[in-house]
Amino acid sequence: MAGRKINPWLKLALEFGPVLAFFVAFTRFKDAHVILGGTSYGGFILATALFIPLMIAATLVLWRLTGRIAAIQIVTLVLVIVFGGLSVWFNDERFFKMKPTMIYLLFAGVLGFGLLRGTSYLALVMEEVMPLEHAGWMILTRRLAAFFAALAVLNEVIWRTMSDQAWVNFKTFGLTAAVFVFFMAQGRLLQRYGIKDGEKDG
Incomplete structure (x- = not known):
């Protein structure tokens, strides 16, 4: 709905x-x-x-x-x-610092599970706003699952090796910028596998 x-x-x-x-x-x-x-x-x-x-x-x-x-x-x-x-x-900040790791590992795991079943769970939630051919969804889902896994690793490295201020800066601005850059980098894929309105109606 x-x-x-x-x-x-x-x-x-x-x-x-x-x-x-x-x-x-x-x-x-x-x-x-x-x-x-x-x-x-x-x-x-x-x-x-x-x-x-x-x-x-x-x-x-x-x-x-x-x-x-x-x-x-x-x-x-x-x-x-x-x-x-x-x-x-x-009174232990480590739990909150691990939260992004858990979120991104969960997302990567869910997307990866769908891929093993030959399904793009990403398409199930985004198909209405971004119609793609099945092959395009599978490629994008693989890339996004790998991207989420990389973010989880990066978050662990930063909070364990850097200052609180560095981690807060990363959480506030770095993660948002990384997601933005990732989707901007998918422009060619979206152009290649995007479904036009007429094609979708047909």
Whole structure:
């Protein structure tokens, strides 16, 4: 079922607003410490505690306005709540830093499982907005599965070897830029295997 159309800038704000808020909060409070119940919480945990309810609220507002939520948004929200909640509960930032790894491994695994069955699960969720021939979907799905696996590895390398600020910069801007560049690089594939309106009707 198609969702209701909303202002694209509002949609963008709801999808990326919580991430930007996390970046701003961490940058502002990265050297701060708050004592609650005898436990000291640093800026990273404080930013994570702010991010979780903002993510929940933004997703609910998006669902309210559009009438639908994509499966990828539901999975992302669940993992944010689980791994972010574990970070806050145990006062351990490592759980939240592992969240992108889990998300991208899950996506790569699901796409890979579909490929083993000769099916593109990517086509099932994107065919209406980006019609391609079957061969095109299979190629794009293989590339995207490999891309997600590479992002999972990259996230692990960055959070384990670099500073908190470097990881936050990567999460806020690097991941978004990487996804944008990936899809821009698929232009020739989309041109070659794209289905024109007339061909689709025929």
